Amino acid sequence: MKITYPSQRLSLRFFMLMLLLFGLQVAYGLLLAAQQADPTLLAGTLNFNVIRASHLTLGILWIVCGFVGATLFVAPLLARRDIAAPALVKLLFYALIAIVIWNVSTQVLSMRGEAGWWLDQPWLINGLEYLEGGRIFGFALLVGFILLAFIVLRTFPPVKQWNEVHWGLGLGISALVLVWIFGLFYVSRLDLQEYFRWYVVHYWVEGVWEVIHISLIGILIVLMFKASVRSVGFAVFWGITLVWLSGLIGNAHHYFWIGTPEFWQFWGSFFSAMEPVPLVFCFWHIYLDAHANKRPLENAPAFYFILGSTVLELVGAGILGFVMTFALTNAWSHGTWITAGHGHLALFGTFGMLGIGAAYWAVPAVRKAPDFDQRLGKLGFWFLFTGILGMALSFAFGGMVQAYVIRILGLEWVGGDVAPAMGVFKLTLPLFGFLFAAGAAIVIYDLATLGKPAPVPSEILPATGWRRPLSGFEAGIWLAFICLFGMVITFSLLAFNLPRVRVEGDPTLPYLLGGVGYLGLFGVTLGFVLRFTASLGARLRTPAPAAPTPDLSVAT
Amino acid sequence: MRRLTDLVISLLATLAAFLLSLPFWRDFGYFAESRSYWLAYFFLGFILAVYVFYTFIGSLRIVFRHAREDALATGEAEQPGARP
Numbered sequence: 001m002k003i004t005y006p007s008q009r010l011s012l013r014f015f016m017l018m019l020l021l022f023g024l025q026v027a028y029g030l031l032l033a034a035q036q037a038d039p040t041l042l043a044g045t046l047n048f049n050v051i052r053a054s055h056l057t058l059g060i061l062w063i064v065c066g067f068v069g070a071t072l073f074v075a076p077l078l079a080r081r082d083i084a085a086p087a088l089v090k091l092l093f094y095a096l097i098a099i100v101i102w103n104v105s106t107q108v109l110s111m112r113g114e115a116g117w118w119l120d121q122p123w124l125i126n127g128l129e130y131l132e133g134g135r136i137f138g139f140a141l142l143v144g145f146i147l148l149a150f151i152v153l154r155t156f157p158p159v160k161q162w163n164e165v166h167w168g169l170g171l172g173i174s175a176l177v178l179v180w181i182f183g184l185f186y187v188s189r190l191d192l193q194e195y196f197r198w199y200v201v202h203y204w205v206e207g208v209w210e211v212i213h214i215s216l217i218g219i220l221i222v223l224m225f226k227a228s229v230r231s232v233g234f235a236v237f238w239g240i241t242l243v244w245l246s247g248l249i250g251n252a253h254h255y256f257w258i259g260t261p262e263f264w265q266f267w268g269s270f271f272s273a274m275e276p277v278p279l280v281f282c283f284w285h286i287y288l289d290a291h292a293n294k295r296p297l298e299n300a301p302a303f304y305f306i307l308g309s310t311v312l313e314l315v316g317a318g319i320l321g322f323v324m325t326f327a328l329t330n331a332w333s334h335g336t337w338i339t340a341g342h343g344h345l346a347l348f349g350t351f352g353m354l355g356i357g358a359a360y361w362a363v364p365a366v367r368k369a370p371d372f373d374q375r376l377g378k379l380g381f382w383f384l385f386t387g388i389l390g391m392a393l394s395f396a397f398g399g400m401v402q403a404y405v406i407r408i409l410g411l412e413w414v415g416g417d418v419a420p421a422m423g424v425f426k427l428t429l430p431l432f433g434f435l436f437a438a439g440a441a442i443v444i445y446d447l448a449t450l451g452k453p454a455p456v457p458s459e460i461l462p463a464t465g466w467r468r469p470l471s472g473f474e475a476g477i478w479l480a481f482i483c484l485f486g487m488v489i490t491f492s493l494l495a496f497n498l499p500r501v502r503v504e505g506d507p508t509l510p511y512l513l514g515g516v517g518y519l520g521l522f523g524v525t526l527g528f529v530l531r532f533t534a535s536l537g538a539r540l541r542t543p544a545p546a547a548p549t550p551d552l553s554v555a556t
Numbered sequence: 557m558r559r560l561t562d563l564v565i566s567l568l569a570t571l572a573a574f575l576l577s578l579p580f581w582r583d584f585g586y587f588a589e590s591r592s593y594w595l596a597y598f599f600l601g602f603i604l605a606v607y608v609f610y611t612f613i614g615s616l617r618i619v620f621r622h623a624r625e626d627a628l629a630t631g632e633a634e635q636p637g638a639r640p
Contacts, residue, residue, distance in 0.1 A: 228629075234615075234619065241615075242608065242612055245608045263593065266577055267597060269577035270601050273576060274573065274605060278612075284616060284619060288623035292623040292627045293627055327579060472620075490576070
């Protein structure tokens, strides 16, 4: 764990900015949870929709900061040279700060109904979910993405020398620019506008962020376990291919209820059903690379977050996305807390955890503290991991009740009938939110001060019992249970279509299946990550012959 | 034989996805007017889906093979429990 090129230090400022924005986003989240419990809190001063918009936007921006930091850390290793145009990197950093301040401060304008219309474009506030910022924000971000793509591609070797990892990261960073363009114009027809909105939101996630995610996970696995670049390159290539094969048409699961032609309901359902496939592929990829060569685990927090990212990508994005991706299930789940559970687990779990994992690898290297105290990092991981699972569970159960009360009983949100029905889950949400916030505080403190306290040697644990090596068969069993409980949840949502529920109003079957499915899924997920990390406990900082880091730029 | 097994698994997985996507539980309420178009969508979608699943199984098998080869190359495979 040490840097090879001086310019890798430039990544540090982006990781620190990431932590700052992460903390701010969590604070906004706690405020939202408090407003769920008491809707009158700050009403008129800072309305729920404003805080929610800022919470969403900050989530996107700190994840982008993590991507930029991680990319700047690994780009010199892929290029075997320092980062090109370091002055532009510094400019990008300050521009990013300006963009964040501008975005957060303009959100309040929506309370006064000011969008800043000029030339038929909303320059101050866009008002579309996930794309809240107006044109000024949009164009500034576009320039930022162009700068990033220029820096990365200028640093990379000529295209002829690229291997699969270069292609993955290069395509991901370039696509970041292209996809964002669809969010830069206003269309008065809402159905058409929604097409373009999902081009950005869905293709960012399924077509761009996933690609960057797979590439960065591959690179970090090579750095952590000295895995073969050829094997990782192969996995990166097929991971990306499967993401695109399933995810590009799979975007259509967003077209079900926005006034688009009806054939999307079949195609959207059908192709979205394949979207967990690349995530299962990534699950096996990380299992094999972590267990194949038995290298010591030098940096447990970094690996824990990378593992958390891969597992929650499968569970949060893959399984919880799968359960509501069919028109027959989405008819009940869309717009409810069920979607919010999927969103939290997918966005923070997949991409947020990757950023934090990359920071835990890069920060000790930059600060020359390879033997840093890893206890706080591990503690922070478990707080965040259990906190986000608990929040997702609260969202899921609250969403099931919400779907029944609104869509079966026909009660209205505005009338105040829905909130009492969801009452218990409106209280469990902030409880798990506090657990999550405590984890965030620990991680932020740990990373910000990492390297300053005296290092504490880790205890080497025996590889017996619960800590014995995880076999492929056992990993397969855990995966099978994850998929099984995913199917149970799918059937719980499908059950809403039955005349017994839809016509007679009896919620027993969906509630029962949902209860078993969600509790089982999150229980197995937690158990699997506990087992996986325990199986690596015996390899934590064990003495081993020094092995050079494989050359990431090698032709494969 | 392996290819045939992969193909059968892919066909079964596609069939499951296909059935979950069919709107039969809602009396085909959101089917389009043109039956020909629907047949074209089904047919094209089915082939694409079988390809995705088939590719997934094949590439996953190679990932496992790479892991075995890498373990052998690093000399770790002879240790108990090294083979995943």
